[in-house]
Amino acid sequence: MRAVVYERPGRVALRTVPDARIERPGDAVVRVAAAGVCGSDLIFVGRGLYQAGQRCGHEFLGVVEETGRAVTALRVGDAVLAPFCWADGDCRHCLAGLLTSCADGGVWGLGEGSDGGQGEAVRVPHADATLVRLPAEALTDRRLAPAVLALADVLPTGHHAVVAAGVRPGSTVAVVGDGAVGLCAVLAAARAGAERIIAVGSHPGRLRLALRFGATDTLAARGADADRRLAELTDGHGVDAAVEAVGTTPALETAIRATRPGGTVGFVGLPHHDTAPDLGPAFFHNVALRGGIAPVRRYLPELLPEVCAGSLDAGALFDFTGTLADVPAAYDAMSGRTVLKALIRP
Ligand SMILES: [Zn+2]
Missing domain, CATH: 3.90.180.10 (Medium-chain alcohol dehydrogenases, catalytic domain)
Structure with missing residues (x-):
């Protein structure tokens, strides 16, 4: 064969x-x-x-x-x-x-x-x-x-991130990553009743698909720019739950910094970190990291x-x-x- x-x-x-x-x-x-x-x-x-x-x-x-x-x-x-x-x-x-x-x-x-x-x-x-x-x-x-x-x-993996991050009706969610898993996490967050879903990516066509899948906001930004705009979009409070659907150091750091104190990051991106992620903001704000292979x-x-x-x-x-x-x-x-x-x- x-x-x-x-x-x-x-x-x-x-x-x-x-x-x-x-x-x-x-x-x-x-x-x-x-x-x-x-x-x-x-x-x-x-x-x-x-x-x-x-x-x-x-x-x-x-x-x-x-x-x-x-x-x-x-x-x-x-x-x-x-x-x-x-x-x-x-x-x-x-x-x-x-x-x-x-x-x-x-x-x-x-x-x-x-x-x-x-x-x-x-x-x-x-x-x-x-x-x-x-x-x-x-x-x-x-x-x-x-x-x-x-x-x-990809769909159960996005769903797993949403389950791991504890998304519930009324939640505010950031999804970091506009690949297939990130887009599926948008779909899963909408299914779970999230009130606000901010899709963070870089590809205009994929962010448009995120809107079709239930995102309420899209953000074409990364790094400090993404941090600042995510803070603005949540009136400085941070999101209840973030999904990390890329597997890189910058994506995980963005997801952690976007999450409010006591919130949860569901991480499902296959880890391929080039440098160790900074877990300081997770430590100082009791942000939980949950998830993994779905x-x-x-x-x-x-x-x-x-x-x-x-x-x-x-x-x-x-x-x-x-x-x-x-x-x-x-x-x-x-x-x-x-x-x-x-x-x-x-
Ligand atoms: Zn077994």
């Missing part, structure tokens, strides 16, 4: 790789119908954090093609969505809802020998606990397929029905559609910020 693999820093390529196949009784093989390219793919590839030949992509949905003999909840032909991690679903961390900490879990493409989502098929370990069944039209419907694909990572699978039973009903729709994030052959160009376009998020139909 064909799959996208890491070649060298900043470069992926489409290659022929061994076919995905059942290796353990709990495995399923999923034929990929749609896959996403994620901002974290760009970080791992751009910084050369992979080994040459390692598979890429962790967002996909598709059709169950084969099941191991221990798989009971899925049948061949089922439409399914994979969260970005697989997990056994029954260890103490999984039972506590932290499936991302499963001792027998992993992230597509990161575990040794694991398949990536940007390929023709994927071997899914612990298929019963990992995969979520979808209505069949989720694979083909032009509106629904991108909206559901956003549930593989246990996506835990949120899917709550979010999937709303996405299928059309009341929660992040599908507008996808502004590029291509095939596996287009994936290297999609990485380049996303890195250059001319594409927000790519949808790949193998």
Whole structure:
């Protein structure tokens, strides 16, 4: 089969790789119908954090093609969505809802020998606990397929930030970052009933999308300028909750400084800090830092029905559609910020 693999820093390529196949009784093989390219793919590839030949992509949905003999909840032909991690679903961390900490879990493409989502098929370990069944039209419907694909990572990650930051009806929220996760956090904050949502970014088109997703204010600023304008917008009080959806030192520092004393930062940007963030303002104002890698699978039973009903729709994030052959160009376009998020139909 064909799959996208890491070649060298900043470069992926489409290659022929061994076919995905059942290796353990709990495995399923999923034929990929749609896959996403994620901002974290760009970080791992751009910084050369992979080994040459390692598979890429962790967002996909598709059709169950084969099941191991221990798989009971899925049948061949089922439409399914994979969260970005697989997990056994029954260890103490999984039972506590932290499936991302499963001792027998992993992230597509990161575990040794694991398949990536940007390929023709994927071997899914612990298929019963990992995969979520979808209505069949989720694979083909032009509106629904991108909206559901956003549930593989970015939408539940934005939601996780909002949950971690304690956003509630009436909250004032700042979302730092105008990538797919930041925009999903805007959507999630609006869903949670936030009264004021300030989207902080730099890309005019993405800030316009933030307004469509429920932001009440947008701010194209960074550093001290962002601090000053966030203070002005909140009459000097600071926001109740901030979301950090970038993973850089300046973004985390902006989120901390934007938050009122006793407020909370939900941080979900994949950390790639070049220097240690200044935690002084968090210390002196009792600003809590919560969040981390999103246990996506835990949120899917709550979010999937709303996405299928059309009341929660992040599908507008996808502004590029291509095939596996287009994936290297999609990485380049996303890195250059001319594409927000790519949808790949193998
Ligand atoms: Zn587990």
